[in-house]
Amino acid sequence: MKNIKNKFKIHPLTYGLLFLSFCSGYFKNILIIFGIVIFHELGHFFFIHHFHYTILNVEIYPFGGLTRVEKLINTPLKKEIIIALGGALFQILLFLIIFLVYKKGWILDHTYNLFQNYNKIILIFNLLPLTPLDGSIIIHSMFEYFFPYQKAYFIYLIFSVIALFGFLTFHSFKSLNNYMILIFLIQKIYEAYQKRKHYQNKFYLERYLYDLPYEKIKSHNILDIKELKKDTLHFFWKKDRFIHEKEYLKEYYSNKT
Amino acid sequence: MGDKMDELELQKQRLKKKHENNILNQKTKKKINEDNKITKTFTRVLIAAIFVLTSAIYINLSQNNLEKYKKVVFETTLSFTSINEWYEKYFGSVLPIDINPPNIPVNKTVGEFESIEKYENGVICKTAKGNTISALNSGILVFLGEKENYGNVAIVQGIDGVDIWYGNIENVNYSLYDYVEKNALLGSAKEDNIYFVIQKDGQYLNYEEYKKQI
Numbered sequence: 319m320k321n322i323k324n325k326f327k328i329h330p331l332t333y334g335l336l337f338l339s340f341c342s343g344y345f346k347n348i349l350i351i352f353g354i355v356i357f358h359e360l361g362h363f364f365f366i367h368h369f370h371y372t373i374l375n376v377e378i379y380p381f382g383g384l385t386r387v388e389k390l391i392n393t394p395l396k397k398e399i400i401i402a403l404g405g406a407l408f409q410i411l412l413f414l415i416i417f418l419v420y421k422k423g424w425i426l427d428h429t430y431n432l433f434q435n436y437n438k439i440i441l442i443f444n445l446l447p448l449t450p451l452d453g454s455i456i457i458h459s460m461f462e463y464f465f466p467y468q469k470a471y472f473i474y475l476i477f478s479v480i481a482l483f484g485f486l487t488f489h490s491f492k493s494l495n496n497y498m499i500l501i502f503l504i505q506k507i508y509e510a511y512q513k514r515k516h517y518q519n520k521f522y523l524e525r526y527l528y529d530l531p532y533e534k535i536k537s538h539n540i541l542d543i544k545e546l547k548k549d550t551l552h553f554f555w556k557k558d559r560f561i562h563e564k565e566y567l568k569e570y571y572s573n574k575t
Numbered sequence: 576m577g578d579k580m581d582e583l584e585l586q587k588q589r590l591k592k593k594h595e596n597n598i599l600n601q602k603t604k605k606k607i608n609e610d611n612k613i614t615k616t617f618t619r620v621l622i623a624a625i626f627v628l629t630s631a632i633y634i635n636l637s638q639n640n641l642e643k644y645k646k647v648v649f650e651t652t653l654s655f656t657s658i659n660e661w662y663e664k665y666f667g668s669v670l671p672i673d674i675n676p677p678n679i680p681v682n683k684t685v686g687e688f689e690s691i692e693k694y695e696n697g698v699i700c701k702t703a704k705g706n707t708i709s710a711l712n713s714g715i716l717v718f719l720g721e722k723e724n725y726g727n728v729a730i731v732q733g734i735d736g737v738d739i740w741y742g743n744i745e746n747v748n749y750s751l752y753d754y755v756e757k758n759a760l761l762g763s764a765k766e767d768n769i770y771f772v773i774q775k776d777g778q779y780l781n782y783e784e785y786k787k788q789i
Contacts, residue, residue: 335671339669342658343656343717426749428749493668499671
């Protein structure tokens with residue numbers, strides 16, 4: 319709650335969109351859209367604060383907003399899903415609020431329809447399984463529930479690319495906005511692909527450095543680092559006894575050097 | 576084996592130091608940011624002051640200037656619809672979200688009036704108090720208020736660049752700068768007579784000719 323002014327950024331392109339919208343007469347439309355986006359980010363903010371994580375920044379782009387949080391890669395899956403759904407939850411709350419405001423007569427038909435339509439579209443868009451939208455975080459967490467980390471990440475990348483093609487087929491190529499959204503999504507998927515080794519190393523390092531709260535325990539017969547999975551504590555059979563995963567990681571990294 | 580354990584412990588400590596260094600760098604960046612903000616606000620205040628003073632000097636030079644200034648500030652509106660159309664022709668929709676216009680009550684039969692007579696710059700039509708008035712053409716609502724000789728007026732800036740004034744109207748279900756569809760229910764007649772004025776680029780057009788055109 320402290321330095322929230324420093325963390326709230328508006329991308330310069332957003333100002334361009336605002337100016338263009340005002341010149342086109344779309345005052346109410348654009349303010350409603352960004353109002354909904356801000357309320358959505360507030361939803362994320364609420365749950366992030368609830369779990370005592372810190373927010374790095376909240377950036378507002380022309381097509382929406384992104385909240386960057388300082389959390390471990392090894393965050394429990396339940397927390398990840400709740401934070402990701404937080405935005406959508408607040409938008410559902412917004413449906414109710416706007417409905418009550420309308421019933422009281424504080425806004426007219428036209429504004430009410432506009433609000434509800436935009437709210438619905440932004441909600442559906444955010445739940446699509448494209449990086450880095452909220453829907454993709456949920457899908458990624460589901461993969462990580464069933465598969466070990468490396469495999470889950472690989473499947474997630476492939477799934478994102480397939481979802482991107484799906485998105486392409488549904489969207490028209492007439493408007494500049496769609497091209498920009500497309501470029502942004504492609505950029506983010508490429509970034510996720512480039513950073514895979516970095517995230518993987520971070521994943522292992524966190525497990526070595528910190529005592530994380532795991533939900534399950536699993537044992538393995540083979541010494542294979544690719545078996546490491548989120549929310550699970552692993553034991554590996556080595557020669558004549560089970561070793562803790564931290565021991566195995568230490569050995570793995572010392573052997574590397 | 577002991578050496579390797581120490582090595583790993585050293586690596587741990589080095590990582591922690593790196594993390595602390597990153598935080599220190601962020602703090603110096605913050606300070607520079609704050610200085611930049613002060614200069615930014617100062618230049619903006621200065622630019623605003625220059626604008627106000629030049630406007631005051633311009634107005635005070637001659638009576639003609641004052642009238643020109645008043646006209647630009649109080650009577651002209653930006654042509655939203657033409658900017659919108661231009662942009663949509665080359666770049667697609669302005670807003671990142673494209674939705675179909677909502678279902679609004681539409682008056683298909685634009686009722687015939689009992690009499691239509693010339694009045695000031697437009698026409699006066701006889702109807703009954705409370706009768707519905709529907710929009711002649713789609714556009715953006717740019718003005719809602721009282722106009723001399725026309726009572727309570729709603730001005731819609733049409734998508735074809737033609738401004739239509741609807742005089743003696745009440746209960747307008749739209750607010751300023753909303754997009755109004757053609758034949759949509761705009762409001763109801765305040766009295767038995769309502770006014771129409773059709774204007775394009777300062778020229779007043781004929782009501783009946785225009786109606787045939789759209």
